[in-house]
Amino acid sequence: MEVALDVEQQTRGDRVLPVQAEHHARQPRPDDLPEGGDQEDEGDPRPRVQLPGLELFELGLCPNPEEEEWVKNCIEEIVHLNDHHLSYPSISRHENSGQKRAQNLVVIDAQRREAADHDHIGHRENQVGALHGLPLRVLAVDPVHDQRRHLRRHHHLHGHEGHHGDDGADAPVVEPVEGVEDDEADADEEGCDEVGVDARGDDEAADVGLADLEVGDEAGEEGAGGARDDDGEAEVEGDAGGLRDVEEGGEERGHDEGGQDGRVGHLGLREVDLEEDVGVYLETHHEHVEDHCDLHNVLDCVADALPLRVLADYAFGEDPGLGEAAEEDVEEVAEEDDEEESEHVDGHGGEPESHAAVCSRILPQISLNQNSESSHHHVKSNPSFVNTTKLSVDRCSSSSNTKNSVSGGFSLRLPVQRKIIVGRTLCSTGVCTYPVGAFESHSNTDEEKIGVLLLNLGGPDTLNDVQPFLFNLFADPDIIRLPRLFRFLQHPLAQLISVLRAPKSKEGYASIGGGSPLRKITDEQANALKTALEAKEVSADVYVAMRYWHPFTEDAIKRDGITRLVVLPLYPQYSISTTGSSVRVLQEMFRNDAHLSRLPVAVIQSWYQRQGYIRSMADLIEEELQNFSNPEEVMIFFSAHGVPVSYVENAGDPYRDQMEECIFLIMQELKSRGIGNDRTLAYQSRVGPVQWLKPYTDEVLVDLGKRGVKSLLAVPVSFVSEHIETLEEIDIEYRELALESGIVNWGRVPALNCTPSFITDLADAVIEALPSAMAISNSTTTTSDNAEKGFVAYAVKMIFGSIFAFLLLLSPKLMSAFKSRVL
Numbered sequence: 001m002e003v004a005l006d007v008e009q010q011t012r013g014d015r016v017l018p019v020q021a022e023h024h025a026r027q028p029r030p031d032d033l034p035e036g037g038d039q040e041d042e043g044d045p046r047p048r049v050q051l052p053g054l055e056l057f058e059l060g061l062c063p064n065p066e067e068e069e070w071v072k073n074c075i076e077e078i079v080h081l082n083d084h085h086l087s088y089p090s091i092s093r094h095e096n097s098g099q100k101r102a103q104n105l106v107v108i109d110a111q112r113r114e115a116a117d118h119d120h121i122g123h124r125e126n127q128v129g130a131l132h133g134l135p136l137r138v139l140a141v142d143p144v145h146d147q148r149r150h151l152r153r154h155h156h157l158h159g160h161e162g163h164h165g166d167d168g169a170d171a172p173v174v175e176p177v178e179g180v181e182d183d184e185a186d187a188d189e190e191g192c193d194e195v196g197v198d199a200r201g202d203d204e205a206a207d208v209g210l211a212d213l214e215v216g217d218e219a220g221e222e223g224a225g226g227a228r229d230d231d232g233e234a235e236v237e238g239d240a241g242g243l244r245d246v247e248e249g250g251e252e253r254g255h256d257e258g259g260q261d262g263r264v265g266h267l268g269l270r271e272v273d274l275e276e277d278v279g280v281y282l283e284t285h286h287e288h289v290e291d292h293c294d295l296h297n298v299l300d301c302v303a304d305a306l307p308l309r310v311l312a313d314y315a316f317g318e319d320p321g322l323g324e325a326a327e328e329d330v331e332e333v334a335e336e337d338d339e340e341e342s343e344h345v346d347g348h349g350g351e352p353e354s355h356a357a358v359c360s361r362i363l364p365q366i367s368l369n370q371n372s373e374s375s376h377h378h379v380k381s382n383p384s385f386v387n388t389t390k391l392s393v394d395r396c397s398s399s400s401n402t403k404n405s406v407s408g409g410f411s412l413r414l415p416v417q418r419k420i421i422v423g424r425t426l427c428s429t430g431v432c433t434y435p436v437g438a439f440e441s442h443s444n445t446d447e448e449k450i451g452v453l454l455l456n457l458g459g460p461d462t463l464n465d466v467q468p469f470l471f472n473l474f475a476d477p478d479i480i481r482l483p484r485l486f487r488f489l490q491h492p493l494a495q496l497i498s499v500l501r502a503p504k505s506k507e508g509y510a511s512i513g514g515g516s517p518l519r520k521i522t523d524e525q526a527n528a529l530k531t532a533l534e535a536k537e538v539s540a541d542v543y544v545a546m547r548y549w550h551p552f553t554e555d556a557i558k559r560d561g562i563t564r565l566v567v568l569p570l571y572p573q574y575s576i577s578t579t580g581s582s583v584r585v586l587q588e589m590f591r592n593d594a595h596l597s598r599l600p601v602a603v604i605q606s607w608y609q610r611q612g613y614i615r616s617m618a619d620l621i622e623e624e625l626q627n628f629s630n631p632e633e634v635m636i637f638f639s640a641h642g643v644p645v646s647y648v649e650n651a652g653d654p655y656r657d658q659m660e661e662c663i664f665l666i667m668q669e670l671k672s673r674g675i676g677n678d679r680t681l682a683y684q685s686r687v688g689p690v691q692w693l694k695p696y697t698d699e700v701l702v703d704l705g706k707r708g709v710k711s712l713l714a715v716p717v718s719f720v721s722e723h724i725e726t727l728e729e730i731d732i733e734y735r736e737l738a739l740e741s742g743i744v745n746w747g748r749v750p751a752l753n754c755t756p757s758f759i760t761d762l763a764d765a766v767i768e769a770l771p772s773a774m775a776i777s778n779s780t781t782t783t784s785d786n787a788e789k790g791f792v793a794y795a796v797k798m799i800f801g802s803i804f805a806f807l808l809l810l811s812p813k814l815m816s817a818f819k820s821r822v823l
C-alpha cells in the first residue's frame with residue numbers, strides 16, 4: 001500500500017496516452033535520418049540508416065556471460081557500434097527521464113511457438129500493452145525456422161512484389177527507406193521453411209490499443225489526487241478475463257503457420273506507421289544456444305527492414321555500457337538502499353534496531369560454470385512438461401523452463417530491472433539446472449554443511465502483536481515507497497498508519513482464531529522440506545526468516561557452521577514488496593558480517609514456473625472442481641494479492657507479468673488434462689487510495705455475478721500458505737459478496753501448505769540452486785563513522801516526522817481525511 005503518500009506519483013501525475021485510431025503510412029523523409037546515418041559500414045554492404053524515435057526493444061534475452069558477449073556482438077553487428085545507443089529500454093523510463101517516447105509499439109514475438117498458441121499472443125498483447133499503455137500489434141515470428149531467408153527476401157521485396165496476399169491489400173505500405181533495399185547479395189540461401197507471421201490490420205491494432213490503454217487512461221483520470229478509480233463496468237469487463245481468451249480475436253490474429261506470401265518474411269513491418277515514433281518490442285525465447293542464431297537473424301533482418309535504434313538490455317553482470325537512464329536507475333536503487341534502515345519493533349518493548357545498509361551499485365557478475373549439457377540433459381528428462389509449456393516461459397539459453405530464477409550471491413532487484421524491459425519472466429543471472437548427480441558429488445564432501453533459508457512475510461501471533469506487526473510492515477520502504485525527500489516520514493507514518501489500521505486488522509485476525517497461522521505453517525514447511533531433501537540424500541538445515549514478525553530475518557541465520565546457503569522466498573512470483581524486500585534486508589545483513597559475506601549463497605528469486613509447483617496447483621484445482629455438480633461450468637477464479645500499479649508501471653516490478661505467466665502455465669497444465677474451464681485473474685487486498693493492480697477481486701466478483709456466472713472456484717495464487725487473506729478475505733468477505741452477486745456455487749482451493757508434490761519440488765529447486773551459490777562481496781564493513789551518521793540522521797528524521805504526525809493528530813479534519821483515504 002503506498003497509502004496516500006506515494007508523493008512521487010501524486011506530484012508527477014500519471015500519463016494519459018492517446019489512442020492511435022488510424023495509421024497512415026508515409027515514406028520516411030530524408031530529414032528523418034540523422035546525419036550520416038545512411039552511410040554504409042566499411043565491409044558491410046548493408047546500408048545503415050537510423051530514424052529518430054524508432055527503437056528496437058530487444059527483449060527476453062537471458063544469456064549467460066559467454067552468450068551475453070556473443071549476443072552483444074550480434075547486436076553490434078546490426079547497428080553501428082558508434083551509432084547505437086545502449087540505454088535502459090523502458091518506454092516509461094524514457095518518458096520519465098524526459099526523453100521522447102515511442103507512440104506506437106510493435107511487438108515482434110520471436111518465440112518458438114505452435115499454431116495453437118494464439119492465446120499466448122493475446123496474453124502478451126495484454127501484458128505489453130498494459131505495461132506501456134500503447135497501441136500495439138503483435139507480429140509473431142518463429143525463430144525455429146529460417147527467418148533470415150524469409151526476412152531477407154521480404155526485405156528485398158519490401159512490399160512491392162506481389163507478395164501481399166489477400167491480407168496485404170489493406171495494410172498501409174511503408175515504402176523502403178532510401179538505400180535499405182539492396183542487400184540481396186547478403187541474402188541467406190539456406191532452406192526456406194515456413195514461418196508463422198502474424199500480421200494484423202490497423203483497425204484491429206487500434207482496438208487492442210484501446211483496450212490496453214486502460215491503465216494509462218485511468219491513471220490520467222485519477223490524476224494527482226490518486227483517488228481510487230471505481231469506474232464502470234466496461235473496464236471491469238475488459239479486464240475481467242485477466243488473460244485474453246483464445247477466442248478473442250484469435251481468428252483475426254490468423255497465425256499464419258502456412259506461411260502465405262504477403263505475410264511470410266516481412267514481419268508485417270509494412271504495417272508499421274513511421275509517421276509516429278515506433279517502438280519495436282522483440283521477444284525471444286531461447287532454449288538452445290543455437291537459437292541465438294535465430295535471434296541474430298531476426299534482429300538482423302528487422303534492423304534491415306526498419307531503420308532503427310537499438311536499445312538493448314544488459315542490465316546484468318558488470319554493466320557493459322548501460323546508458324544514462326539505466327545508470328540512473330541502478331543508482332537510484334542503490335541510493336535508496338544506501339539510505340534504508342531495517343528497523344523492527346519486536347512487540348515486546350524493544351527499540352527499533354538500525355542497520356546501516358549498503359548496496360552494490362554494480363550488480364554482481366554471476367558466472368555460470370556449468371555448461372549447457374547438463375541442462376539439456378535435464379530438459380530431456382522432463383519432456384512432457386517442456387513440450388506443454390515451452391511456448392510460454394522465457395528462459396535462459398541452456399536452461400529448462402522447469403526451473404526457478406536463481407542468482408548466486410545477492411543480485412538485488414535484478415529481476416525488477418530486467419523486468420522493466422522484458423516484461424516477462426526473467427532469469428536474473430542465468431538459471432542453471434543441474435542433474436542431481438552433478439551436485440551430489442559436490443555435496444558429499446565432508447566439510448559441506450548446507451543451509452536453506454525460507455523467507456516469508458510473518459504475521460502476528462496474537463492480537464496484541466497486530467499493531468507492532470503493522471508498524472514493521474509499513475516501516476518497510478518497499479511497502480510504503482516514499483520519495484527520498486520524504487523518507488524521514490517513513491517511521492512516524494508507519495506508526496500513524498499502524499495505529500489507525502490496527503482495529504480493522506485485529507478484527508480480521510480475531511475472526512481467524514486470534515492470530516496468523518503463518519509461523520506454524522512455515523515451520524511445518526521447513527520441516528517437510530528438510531525431510532524431502534533428506535529423501536534426496538541431501539542433508540540440510542532449514543531456517544525460517546520472517547520479514548515483519550518473529551522469527552525476524554536478522555535472527556534467523558544461526559552460526560552453526562553452514563558452508564553453503566540457498567535462500568528460498570516462499571513467494572512463487574517476485575515482487576519488490578515481498579521477495580525484493582526480504583532479500584534486500586538479507587543482503588544488508590550479509591554485507592555487514594565478515595563471516596556471512598564469505599558464505600556462498602544462492603537466491604531463488606522466483607519459482608512460479610516450476611513444473612512441480614504448476615502441477616501441484618493444477619492438482620488442487622482439479623480436485624476441488626470435483627466438488628461441483630457441473631465441474632466444466634465452473635469459473636476458475638485466480639485471486640492474487642495486489643500491489644500498487646506504480647510498482648509495476650514505474651518501478652518495474654515483474655509481479656504482474658509473472659502472475660499472468662503463472663496463470664497461463666497452470667491453465668496449460670489443466671488443458672493438458674482435458675480441463676478447459678474459463679478462468680479469470682483478479683487482484684485482492686488493496687489498501688489505501690492509490691491504484692492497485694486491476695481488475696480488483698471484489699469488482700470482478702460482482703461483475704461475474706451480473707454476467708450470469710453461477711459456479712466459481714477461487715484460487716489464491718500469490719502465496720503458498722493459508723493466511724489472513726485466504727481465511728478471512730476470500731473465505732468470508734469474498735464468498736459473501738459472490739453469493740450476494742448471484743453466484744450460487746462457491747468453492748476455494750486450499751493453499752499448498754505442505755502438499756507433498758509441492759514440497760518435493762521445492763527440494764528440487766534447492767538442489768538445483770546449490771551449485772550456483774557464491775559469496776557476496778566481503779568488502780563492505782560498517783565504520784563507526786557511518787554508525788554515528790546513521791544515528792544522527794535517524795534522530796533528525798524521527799524529530800521531523802514526529803512533528804508532522806503531531807500536527808496531523810491535532811487537526812481532526814486532516815486526520816479524518818487521512819484516515820478515510822489511507823485505510
Ligand SMILES: C=CC1=C(C)c2cc3[nH]c(cc4nc(cc5[nH]c(cc1n2)c(C)c5CCC(=O)O)C(CCC(=O)O)=C4C)c(C)c3C=C
Nearest residue numbers: 001457458459460479505516575577641643718719723724
Ligand atoms: C505475494 C504476496 C503479498 C504481496 C505482493 C503483498 C504486498 C503488500 N501487502 C501489503 C499490506 C498488507 N499485507 C498484509 C498481510 C499479508 N500480506 C501478505 C502477502 C503479500 N503482501 C500476506 C501473506 C499477509 C498475511 C500475513 C498473515 O498474518 O496471515 C497486511 C496485514 C493484514 C491486514 O491488515 O490486511 C497488510 C496491511 C502491502 C501494502 C503490499 C504491497 C505494497
Ligand SMILES: [Fe+2]
Nearest residue numbers: 457641685725
Ligand atoms: Fe500483504
